[in-house]
Amino acid sequence: MTDQLGTHVGTQGEAPAEEIGVRNRLRSRWRAMPIAMRAGVSIGLLLVLAVLLFLLDHSLGYAVATVGALYWIHRLPQIPKAVAQAIVVLLFAFTVPSLALALAIAFGVFWIPNPWRARVLPAVAILLVILYPFYQDKMFIVPVFGVWPDIATGVYMLVFVMMAVGLNIVVGYAGLLDLGYVAFYATGAYTAAWFASLQFPHQNWHFGAVGITGDLPGIHVSIFLLIVLAGMFTALFGIVIGLPTLRLRGDYLAIVTLGFGEILPQVARNSDNLFGTGFNLTNGPNGITPLDSPGFGNHISNLTNGFLPANYLQCCNRTLLGHQIQSTDVFFWTAIVLLLFTVFCSFRLQFSRLGRAWIAIREDETAAAAMGVPLMRTKTWAYASGAFFGGIAGAYYAAFKSATFPGDFFFNISVFILCMVILGGMGNIWGVIVGGAFLAYLNQEGLANTGSWINTNIHVGNHHPNLDVPLYASGIYGLIILVVMLFRPEGMIPSKRVAAELHHGVHDEPLYDAQHAGAEA
Numbered sequence: 001m002t003d004q005l006g007t008h009v010g011t012q013g014e015a016p017a018e019e020i021g022v023r024n025r026l027r028s029r030w031r032a033m034p035i036a037m038r039a040g041v042s043i044g045l046l047l048v049l050a051v052l053l054f055l056l057d058h059s060l061g062y063a064v065a066t067v068g069a070l071y072w073i074h075r076l077p078q079i080p081k082a083v084a085q086a087i088v089v090l091l092f093a094f095t096v097p098s099l100a101l102a103l104a105i106a107f108g109v110f111w112i113p114n115p116w117r118a119r120v121l122p123a124v125a126i127l128l129v130i131l132y133p134f135y136q137d138k139m140f141i142v143p144v145f146g147v148w149p150d151i152a153t154g155v156y157m158l159v160f161v162m163m164a165v166g167l168n169i170v171v172g173y174a175g176l177l178d179l180g181y182v183a184f185y186a187t188g189a190y191t192a193a194w195f196a197s198l199q200f201p202h203q204n205w206h207f208g209a210v211g212i213t214g215d216l217p218g219i220h221v222s223i224f225l226l227i228v229l230a231g232m233f234t235a236l237f238g239i240v241i242g243l244p245t246l247r248l249r250g251d252y253l254a255i256v257t258l259g260f261g262e263i264l265p266q267v268a269r270n271s272d273n274l275f276g277t278g279f280n281l282t283n284g285p286n287g288i289t290p291l292d293s294p295g296f297g298n299h300i301s302n303l304t305n306g307f308l309p310a311n312y313l314q315c316c317n318r319t320l321l322g323h324q325i326q327s328t329d330v331f332f333w334t335a336i337v338l339l340l341f342t343v344f345c346s347f348r349l350q351f352s353r354l355g356r357a358w359i360a361i362r363e364d365e366t367a368a369a370a371m372g373v374p375l376m377r378t379k380t381w382a383y384a385s386g387a388f389f390g391g392i393a394g395a396y397y398a399a400f401k402s403a404t405f406p407g408d409f410f411f412n413i414s415v416f417i418l419c420m421v422i423l424g425g426m427g428n429i430w431g432v433i434v435g436g437a438f439l440a441y442l443n444q445e446g447l448a449n450t451g452s453w454i455n456t457n458i459h460v461g462n463h464h465p466n467l468d469v470p471l472y473a474s475g476i477y478g479l480i481i482l483v484v485m486l487f488r489p490e491g492m493i494p495s496k497r498v499a500a501e502l503h504h505g506v507h508d509e510p511l512y513d514a515q516h517a518g519a520e521a
Helices: 022-032 035-056 058-074 078-093 097-110 114-130 132-138 151-173 182-194 223-245 250-276 297-303 327-350 353-363 365-370 375-401 411-424 429-457 469-487 496-504
Strands: 204-207 218-221
Touching: 035 058, 058 078, 078 097, 097 114, 114 132, 114 327, 132 151, 132 327, 151 327, 151 353, 151 375, 151 411, 151 429, 182 223, 182 250, 182 375, 182 411, 218 223, 223 250, 223 375, 250 411, 327 353, 327 375, 327 429, 353 365, 353 375, 365 375, 411 429, 411 469, 429 469
Parallel strands: 204 218
Antiparallel strands: none
16 A cells, blocks of 8 residues: 555555665665664774774864764663763863853753754754854864854855755755756846946935935945845746746756856846947946945934944944954844745745645646646746745845855856755755755865865875865765765755655556456466
8 A cells, every 4th residue: 555655555464665776775684683783883883983084183083983972872771871961061071162062052952852842943053043153263173174164154154045945945845946046146136236336327316225325326225125125026037937937847947947047147247238238237247346235224223222233334343242243243143034034934835735736746747737736826936936035145145245246146056056955855944954054164164174174184105285175166066966866865854755755766556457367366
């Protein structure tokens, strides 16, 4: 018999369905071994790996041993686990206090009973991210990757996670392979740039902009209004892109979206003389810079006693909890608010009637249409919803950089965001957040730090390499995705439905008339 996912479920007395694929068969054989044997083999291999890495770099060997110990401590019975966790926290309290505090928080959260843990864990994670500027420079050094990312890198990570969550609506929910998502990112960025800069000097129209004089030429609208406007305009652009693709599937859909993603950067690069009319729309390869700073204005700032800054670039003259507030901190906290809004909307869409229609189309478009799902309208909503959040992210990041350039919107950005969704786990918001944050960190700081570690610690005789690891970023990301596809195709934190399909396949009982005559005898 089959369950609702279409996976084969053996009834009482039946043998379980045979696993599909070499990886799944090997895993089944491994799980069939006695648990004591599995534990012994795993711990032995872990110790060997830790010793080998210790010879290369002491901190790396300690890190592997610590991670392995935490894994096995988590699998102990309750009382031994509590004792072991207390010993670990006390041990690190005298050597690496920041790590001891982090472990104590993690242990405390996972001791909360499961129904409440699902609510407490996101709240603790959000609180820790909000407080990140206060303890970032006090954190322990991570082996290979070095220091923790700075606040500007944190803004970059949050923006790209926001775009990954938006793309997850299109790819993860609706199953529409979109290789042109960078077009939405670019549309949002240029929307903010047009209405918050000197791009149109023959105009003089101001509405809510801060930090500029009233006689400054150009169109100057509040960045916060432009973020909303960019999202709406990009959603409309997503509908325009979606309409020609409604009848396409699979590779053909990917090719068309790829075409749109390639068109827009070229339009941005060559629209300093639009259609030969002399009209400068995008300022060509030079881009549009500077952009107006976000801010709430003096009146609102005074009403809130400076809690809401008048101008993000000129905001910070106070110390809180021993930390001097910087403008990048304010950008970071605003990006957190935008990401929380994106995640909230994504969750609400996932479990709505529209979200279930997207999932039905992803599973089987023909069956969804037969059950009454309007394909054209539902696909269009998927493109519009994903584009909306891409536009918001693009507009905010342009305001943070105070510039936008055509070189920021090439095809590799679309692939990069798609890799975030695949690595984290298509269809699962938490997985996409983790995958997006990890790859964004690698792209901004992680690869450079890793290259520095390799050049310092790896040597053959007296020869030390001099690798510029970021030059090989595309190959490294490709290798990461290749490994994920081979060994964990559902992603790091997968959707349960997608994981079930990939692990067990779809088994249907054969129809009666498909059997050979006389087989029932």
